[in-house]
Amino acid sequence: MSIQPKDLSHHLSVESASRRPSPLKAIAGSVSKKGINVISLAGGLPNPQYFPFRKMGSEIPSIGSWVRGAENEGKLSDFSVSMDSEDQDDLPLSVALQYGKGSGCAQLTSFLKEHTQMIHSPPYANWDILLTTGNTQGLDMCLRMLMNRGDSILVEKYTFPSALQAMRPMGLNAVSVDMDKNGMLPESLEEILNNWKGGNKPRVLYTIPSGQNPTGSTLSVERKEKIYALAQQHDFIIIEDEPYYYLQMDEYQGKPEAVDPKFTNEEFVNNLITSFLHIDVDGRVIRMDSLSKVVAPGSRVGWITAQPLFIERSLRYTETASQNASGISQAMLHALFKTWGHDGYLAWLKHIRYSxxxxxxxxxxxxxxxxxxxxxxxxxxxxxxxxxxxxxxxxxxxxxxxxxxxxxxxxxxxxxxxxxxxxxxxxxxxxxxxxxxxxxxxxxxxxxxxxxxxxxxxxxxxxxxxxxxx
Ligand SMILES: Cc1ncc(COP(=O)(O)O)c(C=O)c1O
Missing domain, CATH: 3.90.1150.10 (Aspartate Aminotransferase, domain 1)
Structure with missing residues (x-):
């Protein structure tokens, strides 16, 4: 029997618990039980004939063209996205440029969900993803979902300044957890939690496990397991902010150049460090992935992976905060991933890693x-x-x-x-x-x-x- 995520609804903030679905969103796509074609006069969606973009395209590197000495080195392929398409796997402009689902266009989210399954294989049932406009927004969303003014949040001793700038105006007390060259010290975390005296015990840990910003440290699987066991014992949520996850490198050999390990895609995936998401049997990890460092920061697309409760509450937030990630970005990214496929994208990630x-x-x-x-x-x-x-x-x-x-x-x-x-x-x-x-x-x-x-x-x-x- 598959593992079911724990009920962690006691972690929702007052703000998040009081969010309600928008009535207009709820009736979008309504169907008649009588089988009659429903003509919508309900939602304020512009008719696609008034979208001034009729076709969008791009030149992208052909698969493998980034490998030095490859037969197709430097070669470009092109794609174009049309207004409409008969192909179910396409994301046509009439859909991408319209108001969309807060969680992201299905064609793009299904690729990213498959990718997440391939890399992290979350152990519990019904986990899902929701598109963000990057991890900056993802963190704001998670903080609003989990924290009330005056709460304390555990963070690495040195951390990403924008994370602190998001926490402080929300009235959150950032609690510094000691670290060494290998990242956060589970012993320091344990000491803080065991000896906590300052009011409400922290219910959330914010961590950057791989290539931590600013220290460059990477948490080992052993430390992750210890930290996860503490999360279970002290009942806290882990937000893992992972924009640098794919920039995992070979050991430095004291030389200015590097040797390409020429991994197969399978070897590349097997060599990636185990994530908190992979060891999360309770559904207490919210993982934030971003395309900023591996595709382009201006795409403003990332995604969270979490248990259904957190996905549903995040969807309610998205509906009132951003509606959805940019449709122009989603259309271009979907076409890129469709052209490359999973194997092509993994090959690209290997190239980024090596570079x-x-x-x-x-x-x-x-x-x-x-x-x-x-x-x-x-x-x-x-x-x-x-x-x-x-x-x-x-x-x-x-x-x-x-x-x-x-x-x-x-x-x-x-x-x-x-x-x-x-x-x-x-x-x-x-x-x-x-x-x-x-x-x-x-x-x-x-x-x-x-x-x-x-x-x-x-x-x-x-x-x-x-x-x-x-
Ligand atoms: C730890 C960390 N999180 C998030 C971000 C921002 O990511 P995004 O572009 O996805 O908002 C950065 C960027 O520098 C970062 O270092």
Whole structure:
């Protein structure tokens, strides 16, 4: 017998529990029991003849054309999406450009659901997905669904600033969970929960398990299992924010280049780290996936995977917040995935993974070469886009000025900009500034051109030498 998700309705916020379906949405697509064709004069849907887009198309890389030396290297294919189509698997413009289902157009969501099944195989029955406009919106939606003003939420000691900016104005207390180079420490989480005295115990954990932003750390399966057991024991929900999941890389070998492991699709999937979703027998994980880092951030499409209760409540939110993800995006993404198929998309993800491995290696190599070793420490991230490095506070030349960590980082940042290198300051990611006692910077290998890495790091290294004894 299949596992049924637990009833977790006691976790719904006052806001979420009081949402009701829109009467107009509820009657959309009504059918007559008498078999009569129903003519709708109910909903305010424009007739598709007034949509000015009659056809949309794109040139996309042909499958495998991204592999260096491939027979079809660099080749493009094209697709076009028409106003109408007889093919059930198409997502024609008359549908995509119309008001749609809050959970997303069925043709696109069925591809993403199959993909989720293929990668995570959630263990309980009736799990589902709902399209978001990316994980930024997904998090806002989850917070509103689960949290009331004054509640506490568990977060990694250093985290994505936009997540904190979403939590704080909602009156949430972000509780800092300690971490090391391998991510959140289950022992720290346990200690916080066992000794909780500050009012309502936290009922939600927000985590970025793979290529964590900003630390680049990746949670092991062992830690995930311990954290999940704590979630069951202390009854909290896990929001796993995973935009970097597919950017999992091979070990850094101290060289600026990378070797393509030439995985088959099956090997690629088998090598991906086990997610919280995969071990979630209770339906207490809400997983947020995004196309931002693997297709394009401007597509503004992501999805959550969760048990039916959370999907239904999220649908009610979506109906009043965004109606649905952009139909233009959905049409283009659906056509892309239909052209590539699951195998083509996995091949693309392998390409992205390999490209980021090359970029990470090149940036690490430049750091190894130019940063003063006596004061800078970092580890090679196994996933994501970021390298997080500490600069030894004890070597700071101007300690007598009594500046805070944030002020020191800010001075260095300002000077670095003047000298032509922009990096992110550690304090921008700190959850609890009262325990911010180390100097950190975050650099990314995602955007700059490969040949620029060394110049940027050399410039930053020279700035550090002005501020630190090395
Ligand atoms: C941890 C984390 N979550 C979410 C986002 C934003 O994702 P999206 O573009 O899907 O809204 C980012 C982007 O930098 C991120 O680092």
């Amino acid at each position: 980021y491995t090359e970029r990470r290696n090149a940036l690490l190599y430049a750091m190894d070469k130019h940063l003063p070793k006596s004061i800078c420490s970092y580890i090679a991230p196994e996933a994501g886009m970021f390298i997080w490095f500490e600069v030894d506070k004890s070597a700071y030349k101007f300690a007598d000025q009594g500046k805070s960590i944030a002020e020191i980082e800010s001075d260095i940042h300002e000077e670095a900009i003047q000298d032509g290198a922009n990096v992110a300051c550690g304090n921008w990611f700190v959850v609890d500034s009262s325990i911010n006692d180390k100097i950190f910077f975050r650099v990314t290998f995602a955007y700059a051109e490969l040949p620029e890495f060394e110049t940027a790091i050399e410039r930053f290294a020279n700035v550090l030498k002005k501020f630190f004894k090395s």
